Amino acid sequence: MEDRTYDCLIVGAGPAGLTAAVYLTRFRRSVAVVDTGASRASRIPRSHNVPGFADGVTGPEILRRHVEQAGVFGVHARRAEVETLATHDEGFTCLSMDENGGRAAIQARTVLLATGVQDNEPAMPELAEAISAGLIRICPVCDAFEAIDDDIAVLGDGPGAVAEAVFLRTYSDRVRLLLTDGAQCLSPDDRERLASRGIGIVEEQIAALVRQDDERMIVRTAGGERLSYDTIYAALGTRARSGLAAQLGAELDAACEAVVVDKHQRASVPGLWAAGDVASSLNQIAVAWGHAAVAATDIHNHLRGG
Ligand SMILES: Cc1cc2nc3c(=O)[nH]c(=O)nc-3n(C[C@H](O)[C@H](O)[C@H](O)COP(=O)(O)OP(=O)(O)OC[C@H]3O[C@@H](n4cnc5c(N)ncnc54)[C@H](O)[C@@H]3O)c2cc1C
Structure with a gap:
């Protein structure tokens, strides 16, 4: 002491x-x-x-x-x-x-x-590198301006992820929602909010997030689909x-x-x-x-x- x-x-x-x-x-x-x-x-x-x-x-x-x-x-x-x-x-x-x-x-x-x-972080290899390259982003208030017109995915569940996806429509007309809990957690109202803004939903479970060099994020779904985005916002x-x-x-x-x-x-x-x-x-x-x-x-x- x-x-x-x-x-x-x-x-x-x-x-x-x-x-x-x-x-x-x-x-x-x-x-x-x-x-x-x-x-x-x-x-x-x-x-x-x-x-x-x-x-x-x-x-x-x-x-x-x-x-x-x-x-x-x-x-x-x-x-x-x-x-x-x-x-x-x-x-x-x-x-x-x-x-x-x-x-x-x-x-x-x-x-x-x-x-x-x-931060609640997405489970993926090389997370720090992906954040450093702007492939995984955490805070749209901070840096959505840098993602204007990007192909954007929002990873999360429930109303928080829906709200973040809607927020990001100001910046890009290519916004999709990736649901950590599967699409069944969305209420009919949430679905309507997303649909009215042209925000797509990936209905399948997400199996893996992979950084492709410093250029793109690859998302693999449980059904074997391979999706690619400029950036993924983790709304966790x-x-x-x-x-x-x-x-x-x-x-x-x-x-x-x-x-x-x-x-x-x-x-x-x-x-x-x-x-x-x-x-x-x-x-x-x-x-x-x-x-x-x-x-x-x-x-x-x-x-x-x-
Ligand atoms: C990827 C990313 C990008 C961001 N981009 C921006 C941006 O562009 N613009 C912006 O304004 N903000 C941005 N932010 C948010 C910004 O980093 C935070 O708002 C800011 O750091 C908050 O400052 P703070 O001092 O409150 O907390 P912190 O900076 O987190 O500091 C808290 C400190 O407390 C220490 N601590 C915690 N518990 C204990 C304990 N029990 N004993 C001793 N020490 C302890 C921690 O080690 C840490 O050093 C970003 C955040 C992230 C993760």
């Missing part, structure tokens, strides 16, 4: 956590940042909607710049996983474990959770990494388990804030930055008794 108490413990060093760290240190607050190194941003091949980058920017480059800027203010994330968080009269105690099994305890007056979400949803908030009894969204926050990013547990994907349904870097600025300013005002 360190014998100091930080003003704020930030769990997560993605765009939300590191933005908050810069704000807080510039408010002259002491922060400890703990991170497992699995930011979703590290998987972005090239983003064209991050403000300020006319030619686009890769996810690793965004993170590199965040780390560099945090370093200017003396913030260096510790590579470890926060396993438990508990409250006491003075604030919070967290227990973390690093890659070598080393354990540490950190005390803080406040905690900001910036732990992001985990995400899981919020909100387990630490749950440990503290904070309110979570019933549907997606995101941390429920107020307009200052405060969670329902006093002293706890959440920012970025873990507290949002619009999982975007610009949103994470905005959340972090709001949360950090509110944390500072709270600590100075304002």
